[in-house]
Amino acid sequence: MAHKLAHISAALLTILLWLIATSGQVAAHHVLGRPSYALNEDSNTPPALQVETWIGDFDINYMVFPAFPRPGVPGRINLYVTDREDGRHFEGRVRFTIRDDSWAAWLGFGRPEETLGVQSPDDVVFRQGFIFSEGGDYIITARFEANDEPYVIDFPLRVGAPPALGPLGITIGVIFVVLAGVSIIQRRRVLTGKIRGAHEGRE
Amino acid sequence: MEMEAMGAAGVMVHPGLPQAWGLAVLLFVLATSAWALALPGVGTAPTGHFSLSAVPGIGHVMRYFIARPWILFLLRLVFVAIFLLIIAAGLYGTPIPERNAATVLTWNLWWSGLVLSIFFLGSAWCGVCPWNSIANWLVNRRLWRRADASSSLNLTVPKWLRNVWPALFMFVGLTWLELGVGVTVDPFVTAILALAMVVMATVSLAVFQRNAFCHHFCPVGRTVGFYSQLAPVELRPVDPDICARCTTLECYAGSATVDPCPTHLVMGRLTQNTYCTSCGNCTRSCPDANIAWRLRSPAAEAMQDARPHWDEAWFMLVLLGLTGFHGLTMLPSWEDGIIGLARVIGDSGRMLVTFSAGLAASLAVPAFFYGLAVWATRKLVGDANHSFKSLFSRFAFVALPLAFAYHLVHNLGHLAREGAGLGAVLANPLGVGTLPMGAAERQLRMMDMFISQDALSALQALLMAFGFLIAVGVIQRRCRGLVKLQPGRVRLTMLPLLLFAAVFTGFHLWLLLQPMVMRL
Numbered sequence: 001m002a003h004k005l006a007h008i009s010a011a012l013l014t015i016l017l018w019l020i021a022t023s024g025q026v027a028a029h030h031v032l033g034r035p036s037y038a039l040n041e042d043s044n045t046p047p048a049l050q051v052e053t054w055i056g057d058f059d060i061n062y063m064v065f066p067a068f069p070r071p072g073v074p075g076r077i078n079l080y081v082t083d084r085e086d087g088r089h090f091e092g093r094v095r096f097t098i099r100d101d102s103w104a105a106w107l108g109f110g111r112p113e114e115t116l117g118v119q120s121p122d123d124v125v126f127r128q129g130f131i132f133s134e135g136g137d138y139i140i141t142a143r144f145e146a147n148d149e150p151y152v153i154d155f156p157l158r159v160g161a162p163p164a165l166g167p168l169g170i171t172i173g174v175i176f177v178v179l180a181g182v183s184i185i186q187r188r189r190v191l192t193g194k195i196r197g198a199h200e201g202r203e
Numbered sequence: 204m205e206m207e208a209m210g211a212a213g214v215m216v217h218p219g220l221p222q223a224w225g226l227a228v229l230l231f232v233l234a235t236s237a238w239a240l241a242l243p244g245v246g247t248a249p250t251g252h253f254s255l256s257a258v259p260g261i262g263h264v265m266r267y268f269i270a271r272p273w274i275l276f277l278l279r280l281v282f283v284a285i286f287l288l289i290i291a292a293g294l295y296g297t298p299i300p301e302r303n304a305a306t307v308l309t310w311n312l313w314w315s316g317l318v319l320s321i322f323f324l325g326s327a328w329c330g331v332c333p334w335n336s337i338a339n340w341l342v343n344r345r346l347w348r349r350a351d352a353s354s355s356l357n358l359t360v361p362k363w364l365r366n367v368w369p370a371l372f373m374f375v376g377l378t379w380l381e382l383g384v385g386v387t388v389d390p391f392v393t394a395i396l397a398l399a400m401v402v403m404a405t406v407s408l409a410v411f412q413r414n415a416f417c418h419h420f421c422p423v424g425r426t427v428g429f430y431s432q433l434a435p436v437e438l439r440p441v442d443p444d445i446c447a448r449c450t451t452l453e454c455y456a457g458s459a460t461v462d463p464c465p466t467h468l469v470m471g472r473l474t475q476n477t478y479c480t481s482c483g484n485c486t487r488s489c490p491d492a493n494i495a496w497r498l499r500s501p502a503a504e505a506m507q508d509a510r511p512h513w514d515e516a517w518f519m520l521v522l523l524g525l526t527g528f529h530g531l532t533m534l535p536s537w538e539d540g541i542i543g544l545a546r547v548i549g550d551s552g553r554m555l556v557t558f559s560a561g562l563a564a565s566l567a568v569p570a571f572f573y574g575l576a577v578w579a580t581r582k583l584v585g586d587a588n589h590s591f592k593s594l595f596s597r598f599a600f601v602a603l604p605l606a607f608a609y610h611l612v613h614n615l616g617h618l619a620r621e622g623a624g625l626g627a628v629l630a631n632p633l634g635v636g637t638l639p640m641g642a643a644e645r646q647l648r649m650m651d652m653f654i655s656q657d658a659l660s661a662l663q664a665l666l667m668a669f670g671f672l673i674a675v676g677v678i679q680r681r682c683r684g685l686v687k688l689q690p691g692r693v694r695l696t697m698l699p700l701l702l703f704a705a706v707f708t709g710f711h712l713w714l715l716l717q718p719m720v721m722r723l
Binding site for chain 1: 401
């Protein structure tokens with residue numbers, strides 16, 4: 001049994017090493033930071049959606065104003081790209097695009113990707129304005145090139161209220177299908193039992 | 204006194220346990236270890252118990268309550284209502300986690316308070332569990348009476364799933380979602396998780412016999428089940444002789460009006476709380492009213508010679524690994540550490556790969572050291588009749604009090620310092636029109652503790668000592684069972700596991716001495 005434990009430990013360590021070895025291929029230069037909501041009490045800045053992370057050689061900080069964008073209301077993205085080694089701000093150009101992140105998009109029926117704009121730094125900040133005509137889940141992508149390498153920063157953005165019936169509808173649907181299926185199978189079982197009973201009665 | 208402060212990275216942190224208390228616990232650990240080694244024959248499993256139904260007045264009230272299903276139904280109704288509120292708040296409320304009832308009630312109150320509830324009430328949570336209640340109502344189409352046999356397919360759970368491995372993997376998955384993906388700060392995903400639990404419980408109940416979800420799959424239920432081995436309450440026969448003579452086994456098979464035990468337990472043979480879901484079916488179905496709640500020593504069950512299965516032993520070790528991991532992820536230095544590691548391996552963004560590697564390591568390290576201690580014990584026992592697997596399972600109970608004590612202490616800290624502001628969230632569960640919490644409000648909220656800092660520190664230190672004391676009791680008793688009547692050999696065989704328990708208590712103590720990052 002000690003061998004078995006050794007095998008299990010070896011398997012866990014292998015997974016660990018595999019994760020370490022493959023992580024570079026999986027996630028390099030692709031950012032999906034965890035958003036948080038910040039309130040700057042010391043200024044008149046409105047609440048913002050903020051993510052801090054890094055990508056390759058750069059620290060990334062992006063903020064979305066307002067924190068809860070709504071359709072038809074103008075908003076803005078502020079993107080800060082700073083070299084991790086020397087603290088200098090990136091001075092190239094950043095291209096902002098937007099794509100659909102809805103269920104339909106996952107199934108290949110989403111709206112095509114659109115370009116929001118190409119921005120140069122304005123006092124070390126890349127500012128990109130936006131206005132959404134429709135609410136929904138979107139992915140904003142910022143792309144730039146540095147040291148001959150492409151960098152892609154994705155961040156999710158919800159515009160407007162979340163879908164009223166999406167997850168709830170799916171839950172109710174799944175439960176309904178399962179319960180209906182069980183009910184049908186049980187009725188068939190009862191019917192089959194009755195027929196079998198009748199046959200056995202005749203014999 | 205050190206108060207809450209902003210961490211280096213701008214995050215709000217709680218102060219750690221004062222060093223004096225840390226030193227006191229350390230001295231207790233050393234003294235207890237020395238005592239256990241010096242007197243290996245001293246210390247027996249406390250077997251005494253006290254039936255609550257025998258208490259004048261209270262006993263009558265308890266008998267009245269446990270005999271009436273509608274009382275439990277009303278309790279379930281309350282918890283289902285809160286659960287539905289959480290789902291509604293998560294789906295339709297503000298995404299600001301500290302203002303939304305979904306995240307505050309789920310992660311700040313329930314997830315922190317659940318472990319504390321086990322300390323007093325055992326597996327009572329499972330008795331009122333909302334996703335199981337909803338699943339039962341939907342599938343059985345009964346509020347409390349016995350379900351129609353045709354309401355479920357009643358399939359037998361496949362043999363390869365008849366263990367706690369599914370619950371173990373789900374628990375690891377839940378931790379990954381909680382700490383890695385950050386479900387705790389996302390009301391919408393919290394609601395999705397709640398809905399997923401309802402779906403899984405319902406599908407399982409509709410397909411499999413009895414409550415297979417509670418028995419094999421539910422990560423919360425199994426955690427509650429294992430920890431409730433250390434609870435001071437249990438549902439047991441009042442008179443074991445009545446159960447010994449019983450031939451009808453209503454507790455197992457149910458009666459005309461009461462459902463059978465959802466986890467296939469026979470009360471007359473029950474020795475562990477692990478799979479009891481406190482549903483009360485046995486108390487209502489027993490024709491002799493022979494099942495009742497009773498008080499006992501929290502050490503009674505873990506110290507007795509029960510034989511856990513291989514999968515159960517692993518679950519207890521995973522509990523030990525994950526509780527420590529929770530503590531690690533809430534250290535202010537965790538983020539710097541994980542960022543450093545991520546940079547080395549080229550991970551970025553949410554650092555999920557780095558996080559997963561850390562999670563895997565947190566599971567592998569306790570398992571490795573425990574395996575090493577068991578291997579050394581086996582060598583010291585020198586009896587070929589005891590396989591590594593049987594010893595591994597036999598001593599896994601050592602991990603349970605260590606994990607439970609740290610889990611209690613850690614959650615007590617969260618609950619005491621982050622429990623304030625609950626009223627505001629309940630008054631506006633969807634957080635309509637609210638703004639994110641500012642630094643000043645966070646500071647005020649953390650200082651508004653329901654117990655004093657000193658009392659909290661004392662409680663935390665006592666609980667750590669309590670965990671280690673029970674672990675030592677488990678080691679003593681189980682080692683004595685291996686090498687009977689040979690104190691010298693008992694002393695020797697205890698050493699590796701005693702070292703294991705002391706090292707992990709030391710690690711947990713070190714975690715407690717560090718400042719801890721606020722959850723929301």
